[in-house]
Amino acid sequence: MINENVLVVxxxxxxxxxxxxxxxxxxxxxxxxxxxxxxxxxxxxxxxxEHDERFKQIIxxxxxxxxxxxxxxxxxxxxxxxxxxxxxxxxxxxxIRSEDTKSxxxxxxxxxxxxxxxxxxxxILDGELLGFxxxxxxxxxxxxxxxxxxxxxxxxxxxxxxxxxxxELMNFAQCCSCMSEMESWSSLVMExxxxxxxxxxxxxxxxxxxxxxxxxxxx
Numbered sequence: 424m425i426n427e428n429v430l431v432v433x434x435x436x437x438x439x440x441x442x443x444x445x446x447x448x449x450x451x452x453x454x455x456x457x458x459x460x461x462x463x464x465x466x467x468x469x470x471x472x473e474h475d476e477r478f479k480q481i482i483x484x485x486x487x488x489x490x491x492x493x494x495x496x497x498x499x500x501x502x503x504x505x506x507x508x509x510x511x512x513x514x515x516x517x518x519i520r521s522e523d524t525k526s527x528x529x530x531x532x533x534x535x536x537x538x539x540x541x542x543x544x545x546x547i548l549d550g551e552l553l554g555f556x557x558x559x560x561x562x563x564x565x566x567x568x569x570x571x572x573x574x575x576x577x578x579x580x581x582x583x584x585x586x587x588x589x590x591e592l593m594n595f596a597q598c599c600s601c602m603s604e605m606e607s608w609s610s611l612v613m614e615x616x617x618x619x620x621x622x623x624x625x626x627x628x629x630x631x632x633x634x635x636x637x638x639x640x641x642x
Contacts, residue, residue, distance in 0.1 A: 488576065544581045
């Protein structure tokens with residue numbers, strides 16, 4: 424495992440704003456949770472944090488979609504997080520390192536840094552904050568909390584870099600058929616998107632009515 428300091432927040436500080444250790448994606452208490460990260464977040468050695476369930480490591484988790492297709496990837500067998508090695512994933516993201524805070528002031532920008540490291544993309548991105556993701560049913564989930572952004576691309580010009588084994592834009596039905604092979608967070612994202620698509624008729628949804636923030640960037 425890489426020797427680095429990563430952003431963590433104690434479980435007791437980050438979970439009380441919503442009153443319980445929620446399961447799945449929650450858009451409740453976005454501001455209080457963000458405040459908890461801002462006020463109580465600190466940096467811990469990653470090797471220690473990976474096995475200390477008193478703390479949650481904060482992970483920006485980007486889900487890329489364009490024209491009703493999602494970018495589905497497979498993690499490399501040699502992935503740094505061995506517990507997720509070879510798993511299918513929709514999430515592009517990673518740990519927030521201490522050096523990140525010196526140049527990128529927001530969680531979205533931290534995630535954007537990871538996006539640029541993991542994939543090649545040419546186009547415009549609209550980043551929509553869906554909420555926080557939590558899954559305490561497995562060892563990886565008990566020490567992580569994700570900040571999920573649905574990133575809407577205006578281009579299909581996307582491909583993986585060397586850290587991933589494969590990546591392909593797939594239609595919604597194809598992604599649904601792969602849910603059993605996905606890491607738990609991606610499976611939970613799919614469940615959320617299934618409900619969203621049923622409500623709005625598309626993955627993009629009705630963004631003007633969603634309680635979320637939108638950030639546009641040119642890549």
